[in-house]
Amino acid sequence: MIRYLAQAWLVILLGLCFGAALAGMQMLVADRIAENKLNETLAQIPVLVPGAERGEPATVGERTVYRALQGDRIVGWVVPAGGLGFGDRIELLVGLDAQAATLTGLYVLEQKETPGLGNKIGDETWRDQFQGKRLGTPLTVVKRDPAPDSAEIRAITGATISSQAVCTIVNQALTDEFRAALAAAAQE
Amino acid sequence: MASLDQPTALERFINGILPENPVYRQLLGMCPTLAVTNSMQAAMTMAGATAFVLISANTITSLIRNVLKPHLRILVFTLTIATFVTIADRFLAAYMYEMSKQLGPYVPLIIVNCVIVGRCEVCGSRQPVHVAFSDGVGQSIGFALALASIASVRELLGSGTWFGLPVLPASWPAWVIMLLPPGAFLTLGALMGVVNWYQARRAATAK
Numbered sequence: 001m002i003r004y005l006a007q008a009w010l011v012i013l014l015g016l017c018f019g020a021a022l023a024g025m026q027m028l029v030a031d032r033i034a035e036n037k038l039n040e041t042l043a044q045i046p047v048l049v050p051g052a053e054r055g056e057p058a059t060v061g062e063r064t065v066y067r068a069l070q071g072d073r074i075v076g077w078v079v080p081a082g083g084l085g086f087g088d089r090i091e092l093l094v095g096l097d098a099q100a101a102t103l104t105g106l107y108v109l110e111q112k113e114t115p116g117l118g119n120k121i122g123d124e125t126w127r128d129q130f131q132g133k134r135l136g137t138p139l140t141v142v143k144r145d146p147a148p149d150s151a152e153i154r155a156i157t158g159a160t161i162s163s164q165a166v167c168t169i170v171n172q173a174l175t176d177e178f179r180a181a182l183a184a185a186a187q188e
Numbered sequence: 189m190a191s192l193d194q195p196t197a198l199e200r201f202i203n204g205i206l207p208e209n210p211v212y213r214q215l216l217g218m219c220p221t222l223a224v225t226n227s228m229q230a231a232m233t234m235a236g237a238t239a240f241v242l243i244s245a246n247t248i249t250s251l252i253r254n255v256l257k258p259h260l261r262i263l264v265f266t267l268t269i270a271t272f273v274t275i276a277d278r279f280l281a282a283y284m285y286e287m288s289k290q291l292g293p294y295v296p297l298i299i300v301n302c303v304i305v306g307r308c309e310v311c312g313s314r315q316p317v318h319v320a321f322s323d324g325v326g327q328s329i330g331f332a333l334a335l336a337s338i339a340s341v342r343e344l345l346g347s348g349t350w351f352g353l354p355v356l357p358a359s360w361p362a363w364v365i366m367l368l369p370p371g372a373f374l375t376l377g378a379l380m381g382v383v384n385w386y387q388a389r390r391a392a393t394a395k
Contacts, residue, residue, distance in 0.1 A: 007257060007260070008260070010252065010255055010256065010257065010260070010264065011260060011263060011264060011267070014252075014264060014267055014268070015267065018267060018268070018271035021271060021275070022271060022274055022275070025274070025275050025278050025279075026278065029278050029279065029281070029282035029283075032282040032283070033278070033281045033282050033285075036281070036282070036285040040285070087293065111292070112292065112293040112296065113293070114293075115223065115292070115293055115294070116369075119292060119293070
């Protein structure tokens, strides 16, 4: 033990100091980063849900979601969803119609996937295939042209895991139960 | 030990800018050099973040050099560098959100930039704080100049702008290839050739 400490005390001490410094940094800027993300989310709502003019936060099933509003009418929902990608956490915004039955759009809020391969999940051409997918059957990743009117998503070449991760995150976020809660909330 | 033949603070500073330029002479840090130089704004943000990490890590390493166990040094360098990179990353996400999204994973990738760990090994862990600090500043300026030279060529030819401001007439057919990865290799190769030619000529006239 003494020998171990004699060798490693500097590493342990530095680890503690640096850990404290990072915690301090996080406390200083966490609010601002959250605010930046909120602004970006609100700016994306008209893109993600057709016909939406603005969005406002709401709580459905104990989760924070965004109502997509046209005037005072709910035309859809934007649901934040996150999970592990190939590199780091992927955070998505998923656009749904008011009944939460169809995907209307997908946006990548944060990702640190491999540049040139996995980071193509942010490309519009890839994200566009989520538009119009009927929910109910889980999305699956295929390595060929997806069958029309199916829940199939074409994988990005060289980034199957990132593609799979996006689909898994969407599937896990939009359970039948949660979609029913959204549809009920839209009726109110 | 052989502290007599170690370069002084001023020599370290000057060496970093041109004679031992991290990009053109040491050929280190090629990943950010090639990846984020398609616009001046991105390149200068990267240069700034790298400078912060390099100067801080070099200074800290120098402060603890006398209690540093040689076989644990790489571990300590990485720990120090990773801490400052995370601070820089969070700072960008809070105050330069757009740029942070544009740079994406390249900010965390500063951790594996060999320029930084190289300076900690060569200078920080061997020389006093003021030398390590001026070495960090010199190398950072050298790195920034290298990124600026490449980014200027690429942004000018690729989009006809510089720092986002229009420079070339609107009739300029933007060479999109300059913004894509091949443009980075072409520009780096051409500029490296110019630097080598200049060095060779200077060496020849000095004889």
